[in-house]
Amino acid sequence: MGFTLYNLIEAALLCINAVAILSERFLSKLSGNANINYPNVGGYGVDYQNSGGAKQQLLTLIRSVRTVMRIPLIAFNVVTIMFLILFG
Amino acid sequence: MSSDGPIYRTKNYPHPQQQQSSQFYQPTTPSPQSQASNAHEGDYTVPNPQSHNGFFSPQTAFYGSSNQATSSIEFLSNNPFLNVGFNVVEQGMKDMTDKTINMLPNQMKKSLSSIKYYFAVDQTYVIKKLCLILFPFRPRNWSIGYNADEPVPPRVDTNAPDYYIPLMSAITYVLVAGLVLGIQNRFTPEQLGMHATSVLIWNIIEILILSITFYIFNIQSKLRILDLIAYCGYKYVGMITALSSYLITDSLFIYRLALLYISISLSYFLVKCLRLQILPDIGGSQPYNTNGNTRRIYLLLFVVLLQPLFIWYLTQHLIIP
Numbered sequence: 464m465g466f467t468l469y470n471l472i473e474a475a476l477l478c479i480n481a482v483a484i485l486s487e488r489f490l491s492k493l494s495g496n497a498n499i500n501y502p503n504v505g506g507y508g509v510d511y512q513n514s515g516g517a518k519q520q521l522l523t524l525i526r527s528v529r530t531v532m533r534i535p536l537i538a539f540n541v542v543t544i545m546f547l548i549l550f551g
Numbered sequence: 552m553s554s555d556g557p558i559y560r561t562k563n564y565p566h567p568q569q570q571q572s573s574q575f576y577q578p579t580t581p582s583p584q585s586q587a588s589n590a591h592e593g594d595y596t597v598p599n600p601q602s603h604n605g606f607f608s609p610q611t612a613f614y615g616s617s618n619q620a621t622s623s624i625e626f627l628s629n630n631p632f633l634n635v636g637f638n639v640v641e642q643g644m645k646d647m648t649d650k651t652i653n654m655l656p657n658q659m660k661k662s663l664s665s666i667k668y669y670f671a672v673d674q675t676y677v678i679k680k681l682c683l684i685l686f687p688f689r690p691r692n693w694s695i696g697y698n699a700d701e702p703v704p705p706r707v708d709t710n711a712p713d714y715y716i717p718l719m720s721a722i723t724y725v726l727v728a729g730l731v732l733g734i735q736n737r738f739t740p741e742q743l744g745m746h747a748t749s750v751l752i753w754n755i756i757e758i759l760i761l762s763i764t765f766y767i768f769n770i771q772s773k774l775r776i777l778d779l780i781a782y783c784g785y786k787y788v789g790m791i792t793a794l795s796s797y798l799i800t801d802s803l804f805i806y807r808l809a810l811l812y813i814s815i816s817l818s819y820f821l822v823k824c825l826r827l828q829i830l831p832d833i834g835g836s837q838p839y840n841t842n843g844n845t846r847r848i849y850l851l852l853f854v855v856l857l858q859p860l861f862i863w864y865l866t867q868h869l870i871i872p
Contacts, residue, residue, distance in 0.1 A: 467745075471752045
């Protein structure tokens with residue numbers, strides 16, 4: 464039960480790291496090569512009946528998290544590593 | 552200040568007696584009654600020098616100046632300038648809060664006003680809602696009232712979610728957990744902070760998991776995230792009753808019974824509340840199951856079953872057989 468706020472931040476950071484490390488090839492293999500065409504549609508792909516599937520939503524979520532968090536994740540990781548080195 | 556009165560009273564009394572009796576001969580000692588009558592003034596509980604024999608001592612002169620302070624307290628409360636001062640301070644504080652609120656971006660302003668909706672409760676609502684959480688089995692109408700396509704505040708409609716009960720019951724849970732730990736001689740003040748932090752963290756985790764599940768299964772429902780936070784906060788009421796039943800009776804059997812009853816009643820309550828918001832309308836606008844009705848039902852069951860799990864998990868470590 465000894466949860467602290469730091470534990471939560473650390474768990475969130477590790478989860479987002481795990482999402483960022485997933486390889487692109489693995490993801491495209493999972494989605495059946497259909498996602499590569501979506502950026503060309505220009506955002507109108509949501510009208511598709513198929514894009515409502517759980518798998519597609521999950522893959523969209525993973526992709527968007529990777530796109531958004533790529534750069535800030537570097538900063539968060541560096542800061543956390545510094546903290547851990549200095550303060551144990 | 553008034554609470555410091557008794558303490559100052561007992562501290563100040565030996566001093567004037569000792570100093571006066573040591574340096575000056577006084578035929579009459581100050582009567583305790585005069586001291587008692589001056590004790591009502593508050594901080595400056597000094598024997599009234601006029602009730603003395605009239606010896607002018609430096610101490611009584613000093614006390615004389617502070618006696619002027621005792622009348623200064625009446626001066627404080629009757630002073631019209633003080634009211635002006637209070638008004639100025641109040642206006643300044645209001646200006647400061649308004650300025651900070653206006654500095655926020657527009658999104659936060661909107662969410663601030665929408666959070667204000669959840670705190671618009673009154674006493675009858677709180678009592679009705681608490682009775683409802685503990686005994687939801689009477690037949691009643693569970694639909695939420697709407698006023699021009701906007702939900703009615705909880706003051707008017709008993710079925711509306713609110714933040715007051717979850718917030719207060721979470722704080723009460725932390726205190727009751729401290730009480731239980733104290734009875735078992737396991738209490739340190741850090742435990743209070745740890746419990747508060749774990750309440751916050753488990754809430755955040757639960758809301759995150761539920762939001763991500765809602766998003767992944769692509770369910771468009773009328774349930775907003777703010778409503779979900781409110782509905783997930785009602786389990787603390789159940790936790791408090793289970794813990795109190797353990798405190799009062801100190802028997803494991805009663806605790807398990809209370810836990811079971813709370814799980815059943817909370818699940819029933821949440822199913823009835825959320826059914827109208829997660830499951831689609833029965834109006835027949837969607838003739839076939841493209842919206843994934845089964846998914847919604849599973850999601851509803853997931854939400855509802857998560858609560859007793861949390862109740863059990865968060866009270867388990869406090870109970871020692």
